[in-house]
Amino acid sequence: xxxxxxxxxxxxxxxxxxxxxxxxxxxxxxxxxxxxxxxxxxxxxxxxxxxxxxxxxxxxxxxxxxxxxxxxxxxxxxxxxxxxxxxxxxxxxxxxxxxxxxxxxxxxxxxxxxxxxxxxxxxxxxxxxxxxxxxxxxxxxxxxxx
Numbered sequence: 001x002x003x004x005x006x007x008x009x010x011x012x013x014x015x016x017x018x019x020x021x022x023x024x025x026x027x028x029x030x031x032x033x034x035x036x037x038x039x040x041x042x043x044x045x046x047x048x049x050x051x052x053x054x055x056x057x058x059x060x061x062x063x064x065x066x067x068x069x070x071x072x073x074x075x076x077x078x079x080x081x082x083x084x085x086x087x088x089x090x091x092x093x094x095x096x097x098x099x100x101x102x103x104x105x106x107x108x109x110x111x112x113x114x115x116x117x118x119x120x121x122x123x124x125x126x127x128x129x130x131x132x133x134x135x136x137x138x139x140x141x142x143x144x145x146x
Contacts, residue, residue, distance in 0.1 A: 036067035042074035072104030
């Protein structure tokens with residue numbers, strides 16, 4: 001089974017002020033298992049980056065996307081307010097029967113998961129170099145970069 005990776009649009013990855021960024025928003029598709037959107041956040045993830053992630057998820061949800069992977073492998077830290085916003089976002093995604101997956105170092109993800117009521121429903125990939133590796137491992141597929 002092949003996984004295709006491609007950018008959705010250039011406007012999905014804007015730079016925020018300071019060191020907060022959403023580096024990449026890509027769509028991952030696997031035959032028979034639908035598709036997921038990967039959002040890679042790096043640097044210091046603050047409330048602006050979390051608000052931008054909320055806006056991207058809201059826009060894509062209206063377009064029919066339900067599954068989201070948040071890659072924090074390049075993030076230095078997640079501040080408290082951002083963790084609250086992202087945990088609420090995760091709750092909303094899970095309530096809509098979507099996939100809310102996190103990738104990154106476990107100590108970085110622990111505060112985010114601690115704020116979620118349904119954290120056990122979130123898929124957590126705490127190992128691997130990045131979320132794409134975790135996605136590949138979790139789906140047991142090979143990747144083909146577009």
